Amino acid sequence: MYASYHLKADELNVNVIQSLKNTFHQREIVILSKDEYDAWEKARHNAAFTGELQNRIKELDEGKGIVKTMAELEAMANE
Secondary structure (H helix, E strand, O other): OOOOOOOOHHHOOHHHHHHHHHHHOOOOOOOOOHHHHHHHHHHHHHHHHHHHHHHHHHHHHOOOOOOOOHHHHHHHHOO
C-alpha cells in the first residue's frame, strides 16, 4: 500500500499521527525530508535509466540494432 503525506514538520498533529496509524496499522513506516526523498527518487530513476541503457547496449552488441546508411538518414530527414 502506498500513501503519501506532504506536510511540514510543524503541521504534524494528533490527527495526522492517527491517520498514519489507521493507514499502516502495525507496519513500519519511514519518514524522509523532502531533500532526502528527492535524492532517493533521483537515484532510483538513474538506476532504472542505467539498466535500460545497458539493455540497449547489449542488444546492439547482439546485432539487434537498426542500421541505416547516411543516404537513408538524409532521405528520412528530407521527408
